[in-house]
Amino acid sequence: MDFALSEEQTAIFDMAYGFGQEHIAPYARDWEAQGSIPKELWREIGALGLGGIYVSEDNGGSGLTRLDATLIFEALSMACPSVASFLSIHNMCARMIDAYGSDDLRARYLPKALTMETVLSYCLTEPGAGSDAAALKTRAEKTGEGYSLTGTKAFISGGGYSDAYVVMARSGGEGPRGVSAIVVEDGMPGLSFGGLEDKMGWRSQPTRQVQFDAVAVPAANLLGEEGKGFNYAMAGLDGGRLNISACSLGAAQAALDATLAYMAEREAFGQSIDRFQALQFRLADMEIELQAARTFLRQAAWKLDRGAPDATKFCAMAKKFVTEAGSRVADQCLQLHGGYGYLADYGIEKIVRDLRVHQILEGTNEIMRLIVARSLVAR
Numbered sequence: 001m002d003f004a005l006s007e008e009q010t011a012i013f014d015m016a017y018g019f020g021q022e023h024i025a026p027y028a029r030d031w032e033a034q035g036s037i038p039k040e041l042w043r044e045i046g047a048l049g050l051g052g053i054y055v056s057e058d059n060g061g062s063g064l065t066r067l068d069a070t071l072i073f074e075a076l077s078m079a080c081p082s083v084a085s086f087l088s089i090h091n092m093c094a095r096m097i098d099a100y101g102s103d104d105l106r107a108r109y110l111p112k113a114l115t116m117e118t119v120l121s122y123c124l125t126e127p128g129a130g131s132d133a134a135a136l137k138t139r140a141e142k143t144g145e146g147y148s149l150t151g152t153k154a155f156i157s158g159g160g161y162s163d164a165y166v167v168m169a170r171s172g173g174e175g176p177r178g179v180s181a182i183v184v185e186d187g188m189p190g191l192s193f194g195g196l197e198d199k200m201g202w203r204s205q206p207t208r209q210v211q212f213d214a215v216a217v218p219a220a221n222l223l224g225e226e227g228k229g230f231n232y233a234m235a236g237l238d239g240g241r242l243n244i245s246a247c248s249l250g251a252a253q254a255a256l257d258a259t260l261a262y263m264a265e266r267e268a269f270g271q272s273i274d275r276f277q278a279l280q281f282r283l284a285d286m287e288i289e290l291q292a293a294r295t296f297l298r299q300a301a302w303k304l305d306r307g308a309p310d311a312t313k314f315c316a317m318a319k320k321f322v323t324e325a326g327s328r329v330a331d332q333c334l335q336l337h338g339g340y341g342y343l344a345d346y347g348i349e350k351i352v353r354d355l356r357v358h359q360i361l362e363g364t365n366e367i368m369r370l371i372v373a374r375s376l377v378a379r
Helices: 007-023 025-034 039-047 066-077 081-100 103-115 229-265 277-305 311-336 338-342 348-359 365-377
Strands: 120-123 139-142 146-157 164-170 179-185 191-193 207-218
Touching: 007 025, 007 039, 007 066, 025 081, 025 348, 039 081, 039 103, 066 081, 066 229, 066 277, 081 103, 081 120, 081 146, 081 164, 081 179, 081 229, 081 348, 120 146, 139 164, 146 164, 146 179, 164 207, 164 229, 179 207, 179 229, 229 277, 229 311, 229 348, 277 311, 311 338, 311 348, 311 365, 338 348
Parallel strands: 120 164
Antiparallel strands: 139 146, 146 207, 164 179, 191 207
């Protein structure tokens, strides 16, 4: 078993890291204060081929592996996990269009999605349907020309900001088999948005409810087959869980790197605080935890790339383990900064806030445990 990254993978990581440090890190706090990310940034990211990381090359994408994607998101999150995770959402939607869309749908949406002239958002969660996603109530009633969408989606990253939305709506009966996926463009009559959510973290991402009041959508905007939307949504989540784990990993690594630099300069009792054995042990524990998380994440990505039968279980396990490890490490880094860690100037408190939601989205970590437990019992 070879744990080394290839020369190409190392170059991918270095490219994403360099871009993040130059174009994201210096501005992340300002974007957080503004509550938005400049759309010009996405055009620059799209020019690097990161608007369709694992969209097939046949359809104009970069055609990279899920393991490659984790390297990109780990590197970008060392600059800002909020920006990196929003890019993950866009890529999940682009991949769904690539994998399940008709030739017409791909031709209309993919080219600009790949350049990120069109920014995509994912609409699954509702006010009353979070972990029980199959219980969603948003309706897609058939009309002569297509569908009429009515309902509300909640906690949507990019709500009122993105250019198009991949929406899961109920076109049939109860349960997962009654759900279809439909692409809704910004500006369609009847599409509106709630107020900007005031969040603990991910504050640079505009998050709102997305509301549908008899939104008329042409039949050609159906993604794939009617009644298959829930399956498409769940398939996208395996990769999304790896990406969000990579975002936790990269941000926690950035926090640890900053903490090492701080401790080398901060003095107490006549020496730098990185000389105290008790604190060295805490540093060692964090390094061990991050290296374990990195290995686990890359193993899960490797399984997903190869279509292993237990890939979903490993993606769930990695998501649970890595996101919790990332939060623990970030919290310890804040502690080791002392009072300075609580100040925005040092950047650690932002990482702590941004990473907390990673244990909730893409399936809560309680649901990750349920996936693992069910796979064990099913044996």
